[in-house]
Amino acid sequence: MKGFRFSRKQLCIPYALFLICFVVLPLAVIVYYAFTDGSGRFTLENLLNFFTNGNTIGTLCYSAVIAVVVTAVCLLIAYPVAYVLARSGLKRGPVLLMLFILPMWINFTLRITALKEILTVLEGNLSLHPFLNTVIGMTYDYLPFMILPLYTTLLQLDQSLLEAAQDLGAGPVSVFSRVTLPLSMPGIASGITMTFLPAMTNYVILDMMYNSTYIMGSLIGSYFNIYDWNNGSMISLILFALICIVSLFTGGEDQDDAKNRGAVL
């Protein structure tokens, strides 16, 4: 009998099932709750609440500021590191890279707990600089996510292009700003996506760092905690939309480059 043959298409069935169960369905539920009221009737009130409530706007701004600062600091630290690791021809480059990635093997709550002790020694009292501590904690946690894509992009950078630029008379600064930097844009974009988005919502770090001001994640949590799933879902949904916009913004510009070079992690 001519048996059943696996085609490539069928291989994706488990994946599709997974997607439906754990991505599409939950999202559908969120949409359902976002546009209904407590008794299940359709309403746009939750949407209106988001934009008319000073708290949500304030929290959004506060989260955005934290996320921007964390991303910028990560980028400033990660770029030189990735550059040195990838371009300077160090014999032990991969080992050094491993050292930067290594902390990721330890659960982040443990790492943050340890960091808290270190900061307590340095600062004396953690509660005096909640914003600073939050930024330090998140930077510590997300740095590998910024280093990795940058490292990959810089590693694949075509040496001949740099030599050509030098031959044509560009100084080191010019080579960097006109060749290296533009060519590493896909890595930067991917790094930003991977740091900015979680930094908007990761309130566990914020909590552990004793920052008692809510960010988006904690605000959503607080709504779920008082059984107000409708407003909580609406905030989640709007955050999701914002994330999509940011992804388009950072991903769109250099998408072709990224495709060509396969640089996105």
Place this chain on the structure above:
Amino acid sequence: MKAERKCKIGILAAGTALTAAFSLVLPVGTISGNGISDGAPSGNPASVSAAESSGKVTLRIANWEEYIDEGGWDEEEAIDLDDRESTVILGENSMIEDFEEWYLDTYGVEVEVEYSTFGTNEDLYNQLTLGNDFDLVCPSEYMFMKLIAEDRLQPLSDSFFDEENENNYYIRGVSDYIRNIFDTNTINGEPWSSYAAGYMWGTTGIVYNPEVISEEEASHWSILADPKYKGQVTIKDNVRDSYFAALGMLNEEALLEPDFISSPDRLERIAELMNQTDEETVKEAEAILKQMKENAYSFESDSGKADMVTGKVLANYQWSGDAVYTLDQAEIDDYYLAYAVPEECTNIWFDGWVMLKDGIEGDDARQQAAEAFINFMSRPDNVVRNMYYIGYTSVIAGGDSDIIYAYADWCYGAEDDAEDTIEYPVGFFFSGDNADEDYIITAEADQVNRQLFAQYPPQDVLERAVVMQYFDQENNERINQMWVNVRCFDLTELTPQDWAKIAAVLTAVIAAVVIYKKRDDIRQLKRK
């Protein structure tokens, strides 16, 4: 247990969404896990008759994490009590196993307990909403008040209150003081005691380091907002406890007036003041909480205990049960902390057993097993096991048995050769008469503001201990909104200077991007 673990909320929210996703698709209840016992969904009448025919009852219980003796004690841990019969107490098996055995021996019916735990009251409530069926749960008082108000609880049967039956350990042993509270507090005209049987109870107060903070300072809610201790006190990360502290501070003057204190209806008047939820009060409380937020080291649910023990903070808003734990932990490092209950008032709290209508479903056999479980947990020797394991205070005084008093004496009674001792009466709890000479513990003098004080508060504390009521929808929403206001970043708080700084940074960033994008144009301009 009032200990909540904040980091669970994220998981809860995710889990909630996921479970909700399933319950929309599948008939509610079939995925609850509990429903699949004996191979048939519990909601199905067929399974009930199946259970009857095999004579086996399945009892689904949800309790706080680490809130029951799990057994496995070492021989050395045995508690040798000096009561009338000199009882030795040793938790060999878990309480659940012992219950199953006892129930078979006593009632001749096999019972299988499906025991699960929850981390917060809200967690439990969400599980119930999503269709997880439980027969017997142990939420805090405000949550069982909510459940009573929503008519979701099965009333306790008359036979549960029959004091003649020697297996009714709860009603024979519960402290009169607690019983009175459960009888007089009502929801929609029905007393708590119709639905709920107490498990553990306590007060709220301040754990403090007596070397830095005086007892007088720690005995006022205002210490939480005292700029003298900026960054050195912690506050509870939940709206009810924080609101209570704010009201205590707001009404400090009224509550401490000598006329007020000596008035015969003092307790009722405190209760009235501390349960205000009108707009003006909530607004004033919000201002106080913002002040506390500025001043606090952290809003915590769990981390406060460790921060107190390691000396990171000097004072810690705490529930008495966790206060005992904190003091015990610190003592291991020879670090001596103390516990104070504010002189204005304190919040008396309970965790209690209640049965759910949706779980019991009118099944008498199951209800009997659930009530028997409450009674088994109230049997004096089991009370001691649980108290030893958890560190909280049971609502059971023991009735005819003096094991529980003997345990308190075993914990806190001073050694015979101790020099500095005090006579600490606990009669109000054990016999209803504080002057009862049978219930006076001779304790070391410092216990007067340490563990003994936290575990069995003296009469003067209970004269200012009030229940915080469950608020109706409208008032609840107002308070929750106030809490979100406190915790969220307020844009209006920014000064014009702040706005100027933000504008400057934004301009600089935009300028940098524009210059970078137009770098070639600029270069060409220069060449020209």
